[in-house]
Amino acid sequence: MRARSPVTRVEAGHLVVRTELEAADGTPLAPLEVRVPIAQADLLDPTATPGVAPLVMLAAVRGEDLHVEGPVDARMATGAPQIMAALADWWDLPPLAVRVDDVYDTPADGDAVGLFFTRGVDSWSTLLDLLDEPPGDRVTHLVSVRQASPITQAVQAEIVAGHRLVAAELGLEVVEVESSAQALLSTHRRGIDTAAPALTGAGLQVAGRMHRLMLTAGHPGHVHTSTGVDSALIGPLRTGRTEVVAGNPERTRGQRVAHLLDSPLARRSLQVCGTEGTAGSCGRCGPCLITMAELAIAGDPDPAAGFAAPIDPEHVRQMALGPEMGPFMAPIIEGLPPAYEELRRAWSDAWDRANDVAPRPRWGEGAPPTLAGASLPQRVAVALRATTGQPVAPAPAPLGWREGAVALRPALDLHDEIRALADAAPGRPHAWAVVEHHIRDGARDGHQADLALALAGHHGPGPTYLPGILWAHLDPPVLDAVAVRTLLRTARTRLWWRAEGDLEPLRVLEAIEQGCLPLQVMPAAAALDLARDLPPALVPLVVSDEALAGLDLNPAAVASRLGPVVDHLLSGSAEHDLLTGAHA
Secondary structure, three states: OEEOOOEEEEEOOEEEEEEEEEOOOOOEEEEEEEEEEHHHHHHOOOOOHHHHHHHHHHHHHHOOOEEEOOOEEHHHHHHHHHHHHHHHHHHOOOOOOEEEOOEEOOOOOOOEEEEEOOOOHHHHHHHHHHHOOOOOOOOOEEEEEEEOOOOOHHHHHHHHHHHHHHHHHHOOEEEEEEEOHHHHHOOOOOHHHHHHHHHHHHHHHOOOOEEEEEEEOOOOOOOOOOOOOOHHHHOOOOOOOOEEEEEOOOOOHHHHHHHHOOOHHHHHOOOOOOOOOOOOEOOOOHHHHHHHHHHHHHOOOOOOOOEOOOOOHHHHHOOOOOHHHHHHHHHHHHHOOHHHHHHHHHHHHHHHHHOOOOOOOOOOOOOOOOOOOOOHHHHHHHHHHHHHOOOOOOOOOOEOOOOOOEOOOOOHHHHHHHHHHHHHHHHOOEEEEEEOOOEEOOEEOOHHHHHHHHHHHHHOOOOEEOOOOHHHOOOOOOOOHHHHHHHHOOEEEEEEEOOOOOOOHHHHHHHHHOOOEEEEEEOHHHHHHHHHHOOHHHHHHEEEHHHOOOOOOOHHHHHHHHHHHHHHHOOOOHHHHHHHHHOO
């Protein structure tokens, strides 16, 4: 492949550096073009040197030797064959040569430092480090590269406008460069394989005053990935004036995400979206969803802040994940804290499906939505992490109270509080409360409302909260957990309807943790069957719907029932029960 000497022209307020290209057989190829605003002409390097980086890559993907007419910086001319040899080794290519006709020496007179900047996690973390450097090594220019892409000019302009706001606050200059390099390369290999030389070439085009140009890798510097921003790929791409280095080489991805939380500016201006039609962060594409999960792991109190959509585990669960997502998956699946257990499970499910791993049973799947505290999956994750250090364990038996089931008691650190609340419960003003979703899985369940009406008819009014909207049944309830707990602490008992099955573990826990006597109302036959299978202390928690009228909810009666139940539930703990049940 032959690269002619570049020609520079003025066009629509830009300097355009155009390099004509020919295939090895003499067939004309699309040219390499780089556009730089005239206002930044003092940064322009109009020689053939910057184009060497992407042209070595283009020749390699075409399987051709590269002949550059020049002029090319002597150090770049020396480094180009090293890059070609590395690519041939990585991609199993035959040996390919690089020939440069015209070589010159560039003076080492650079006084600026440039950073490729996207407002993504990696470039922001590098910028924060560079802002702490002494004069001479501190960043002075943020380089924004536009590649030919489906993103509209308006969207790209909005993205760069965001860069300029950051730069203005930090006293830096934004350099905008537009290059056709990625368009030339994209038909041959994945963007991640060719992006670093394409970006480097564009950056060197405006490095006429820079002694250092920094490009942040997605991994620590000692890790060689044979793709992306690998130090073996960009290190030799330098001139006598400008060295090209990987920024932030010591930090892992997780450390970089956590680094952003130290800077309100970085956090609020974070831009990670992979959706072509937006200049913001959509909250639905892979990069957005991964970043929100990483922010949750890092301890961000609102990891969805700045994203156009909230974290949605169901959306994550349905994602199609390719092998390139592998490096991100283990830290997310292993690192998301119990407060995000549903999200952690969603990522695990999506990754398992991508790798043809059969679904595995887990405690808490299919449990009713939480109202007064943590969800059942969260409670399981907390207990397991406390005992095993892991959020998952085999689930050989269901959670419940029948023989063969695994009991789920309150966490150990809540025992004293629960006893105090239970002791005071008989003095509460209301005999009963019904606090239960009445929309389940997109369908109306009228039994909870019927239960509340029956209780009001037999025992007088009581607190009732039945959240749920038929057309938005997955939306969070209006009252948060704190408000629901406050409501429950006005009642001596909490009742709910269940047509069949075991004593509902989550509802029992939510009631007991607020000092309420939990009572599960069932059809007469189902109540009788369940009562036969329960430990004696829990039998009073099952109530036939036919017995509601005669149910004694007076303070003394509730106290006599509640005491043995509390003793039984607090005879163990969630940590003990789940650890034992996982290895039974």
